[in-house]
Amino acid sequence: MMFSKKEYMERLQHVKEKMNQKGIDVLFISDPANMNYLTGYDGWSFYVPQMVVVFLEEEEPYWFGRAQDVNGARATSWLSPCHLLSYGDEYVHSKVKHPMDVLAAWINQHKKKEKRAGVEMEAYYFSPRALQCLESGCYQMTFEDAHLLVNEVRMVKSDKEITYMKKAGNIAEVAMQAGYDAVKEGARVCDVAAAISHAQLSGTAEFGGDYPAIVPLLPTGVLTYAPHITWTDEKIKSGDPVIIELAGCYGRYHAPLARTITAGKPNTVFKNLSEAVMEGIETVLHQVKPGIKCEDVEQMWQDTIARHGYCKDSRIGYSIGVNYPPDWGEHTASLRPGDQTILKPNMTFHLIPGIWLEELGVEISESFVVTANGCELLSNFPQCSYS
Amino acid sequence: MMFSKKEYMERLQHVKEKMNQKGIDVLFISDPANMNYLTGYDGWSFYVPQMVVVFLEEEEPYWFGRAQDVNGARATSWLSPCHLLSYGDEYVHSKVKHPMDVLAAWINQHKKKEKRAGVEMEAYYFSPRALQCLESGCYQMTFEDAHLLVNEVRMVKSDKEITYMKKAGNIAEVAMQAGYDAVKEGARVCDVAAAISHAQLSGTAEFGGDYPAIVPLLPTGVLTYAPHITWTDEKIKSGDPVIIELAGCYGRYHAPLARTITAGKPNTVFKNLSEAVMEGIETVLHQVKPGIKCEDVEQMWQDTIARHGYCKDSRIGYSIGVNYPPDWGEHTASLRPGDQTILKPNMTFHLIPGIWLEELGVEISESFVVTANGCELLSNFPQCSYS
Known part of the structure; x- marks a missing residue:
């Protein structure tokens, strides 16, 4: 049990x-x-x-x-x-x-x-x-x-649930690393999915992984404009952006994580979009704490990305926890205008403020737990994929 | 497209x-x-x-x-x-x-x-x-x-759909082999799942795999009595039976396949049960052809296993094809009493006559396409896991 x-x-x-x-x-x-x-x-x-x-x-x-x-x-x-x-x-x-x-x-x-x-x-x-x-x-x-x-x-997790979600966060790190290692020019996207799935299920040496509620999502190239595409068996081309959205899962508890990388050198549009998304995430995570509302979190994000000249009209996150296919979201609190849910310690969210332009999408996300004074990430994995 | x-x-x-x-x-x-x-x-x-x-x-x-x-x-x-x-x-x-x-x-x-x-x-x-x-x-x-x-x-597939299902059948062979290679004393069940999932998604050198509608099911040891258990991170013990139920998936088309193996030498109960299941499958596949009814197929099975002293009161198969989680079955024809669906060429079925005793279950299955005169398997993989 x-x-x-x-x-x-x-x-x-x-x-x-x-x-x-x-x-x-x-x-x-x-x-x-x-x-x-x-x-x-x-x-x-x-x-x-x-x-x-x-x-x-x-x-x-x-x-x-x-x-x-x-x-x-x-x-x-x-x-x-x-x-x-x-x-x-x-x-x-x-x-x-x-x-x-x-x-x-x-x-x-x-x-x-x-x-x-x-x-x-x-x-x-x-x-x-x-x-x-x-x-x-x-x-x-x-x-x-x-x-x-x-x-x-x-919505409010017990400490035991949080320990499981942190294990899920560890698995998400391992799985994301497997994705990074597999993405290269000439690799088939299905082989990247295979490497990620292997890592998700195998987990770590200390504990094994459970199946996440959603398979790895790997929109690649111009298909990054379509966030819920899974994968093809086509080969990755030089410069292709690849979105990797995945979760670690432990005992049915999820820690989702998304990154967007390129095979080879990223172009300026990609870098600018990535930087706007990362700055927005940093701003949000810096201010999240018990007592503020879900809609406040979204507003912090809007203020930041507006300075970069982007706008995004979809929600930027949602409550997460124990789940089964087809979704790891809890369908309760969403980080979006009008959601007046007040953040409490041990609530857990997936913050995923993706931005999709006409032919390029960038998704970078973090899963976090609300703590007594702020928040803590469930996974620790670099957000920036280029130097 | x-x-x-x-x-x-x-x-x-x-x-x-x-x-x-x-x-x-x-x-x-x-x-x-x-x-x-x-x-x-x-x-x-x-x-x-x-x-x-x-x-x-x-x-x-x-x-x-x-x-x-x-x-x-x-x-x-x-x-x-x-x-x-x-x-x-x-x-x-x-x-x-x-x-x-x-x-x-x-x-x-x-x-x-x-x-x-x-x-x-x-x-x-x-x-x-x-x-x-x-x-x-x-x-x-x-x-x-x-x-x-x-x-x-x-229910009745086009020839193009059948080619996709045969590709799915090839992927199922590769995935089952990966499972066989991974099952050994001391291996964690989650690592067997990981190896199978990797093979399912990677597919073959010629074509990649798609995600199956169901994750690998790996009931192990006494849990083989519970067919829809997924996996744990416990280690396989010597003599443990392991059920592997999986599917190959290509372009959302499925070819499911189940086998039951043991880590180490199988005991007599396991062998007897396996032999009853295999004989039943052989009898059925030998007689399947256009014009007979789904309930006739089930009756052939009952006659065979009754001779071994077993009885099974759940359906022994169902129509398969294009699908999404949570099920690869089409929910139309079932191989069971009362189903009067008449078999036609290019119908496709998963024949899965598992038998579950109090502390041991054996699942061996085949996916087949009804042909002009009989049937053809979608995968070719030995049914017997011991010599």
Whole structure:
């Protein structure tokens, strides 16, 4: 187990307080990160419907998933065997049967008191059909949106979580170095991705790596204008810029890191853009501390890059932590105008103020933890790739 | 572009025929594999809401996504720039704004005729909230489930798709060999994962690899009883069984492959279980041909393993092809009782008849393409790991 049972119980207590405030007496959790956060469950099984169900008046939640995955739940979660519920394989990707009908029937039979259900209306892996099944099966309940209820509890990390994120930060350093070593004129971009992935999974001599929620993103050459392109098997040409966006992952905790380098000598446009981004990051990191708001952080950035003549209208960062594909972001606080989340110690962010011009993008990023008086980086890796 | 415009237009034509049969005049497609299949769009952007929208009476579909990803759509899809619609970054993971409100408003303004909408009610990355936004924004339309409409068109591959899947099969061979070379007493499981991932992404000297929809699954020791466990950083002990389930991926097309090996000498239970699985596979592959049903294939398997005294009640395979995380399966045909899908040439399946006992699981699998008279394997890799 990654955490003590005490820590899991504290998390549950926070969730139940929020359920109580919202008037929810049963919470259906489908986000795999939230499932992991509350129970420890860890497996690549989120491609089939599954849930953790928290009842306000019961100490221990229930895990509900495919029968084939009950052993995985026994191996990775702290839940008692009688709290692991399952459905048969005939429900998997069936055109006529749905797993959530099984869960709804179980609830109808065993839980008569609960009337107000919360569901994660915008979570990954919770389909409109799954909601329909729950609503029609648990017809005595009302359903309301409890999206982000657990995510908000996740925002302030425990010290143990921070130690895992620092390990993830170490892995990110090793993986970025592997990327730097692999980028050269004539190298195939897929081989750079391979070197990075190897380092991400192998981790360090002291501890191994887990799979990050996003594969390495390696936009190269003019494709640096498209931030979410993965890679090709084309060869890197002299002078090509290469964006490397990756994360280290330890026990599902992430520390993302981005750098942009060139194969060979960088040109002036590249240098100018890089310097604007680096100055903005430095300004922001120098001022981050508990008590300021997310939107303040973004404003510091805008002030700096405006002096360089650039503007950027996308958010410059977001809360990070435990996660699963397809995203390492927590979907709660964003560093952007209007976000009034107040920074607190042990909150963790990925600051990624990329700037994309017509035919060149530069991404440089840092992951940081808010400390008592400022912030601390999760990885230590030079920002500037040229001399 | 991975395919000719002619091929994309043929796919669209098949989809429109099905729309017509179902009485749907606009189809909202959120499954990234379906988006790719119809437009070529390829990017790791499915962590934010996006869509391909097909209008029955318009030749070209629309891509709708985050403004930041329009460049990626220009780079990877065949769509004209005026068919790329987008939303601003203030809609990304916002608690108050939803991207689908933007799409619904656009449809209301530009498309007055369409009345009957199809949505993928069980697709990944289509949330209940997204559906609510479409329904309330396009209040003049009725919505019905069109889940699997495009997936069913995907089932029979073109010859070009088969060449890509054979390349994926070659990559699977290389990746499996990397796994075999890495599994030894004292090796950390994470380092086996790293070696496999490196091989998957690097591919072959002739062509590079793409990221598979699922990371390597490496249940080890007693954890082989839990099929969807990924890996730990613990060391492999002498005699430990290690399941390696992986896929080669080329241009988003998958060829999965599983083997189970032991570090050191396998025991009798392991050998007996392996032999039952291999005999079942051989029996099945010998009889697969166009005209038989998916459920017939499963029955052949049951007959064989029953003679060994084992029974297995989960499905033994499923249709495969182009895909994105979290699954390489197409969710259409399954090799299991009740599935009356008739095999046709150029259908492709992953045959994975794993058997899990109380403390040992053995997975051995093959991916195959149905040919005119039988079937052909996508990878050629010895099934038996001991002599």
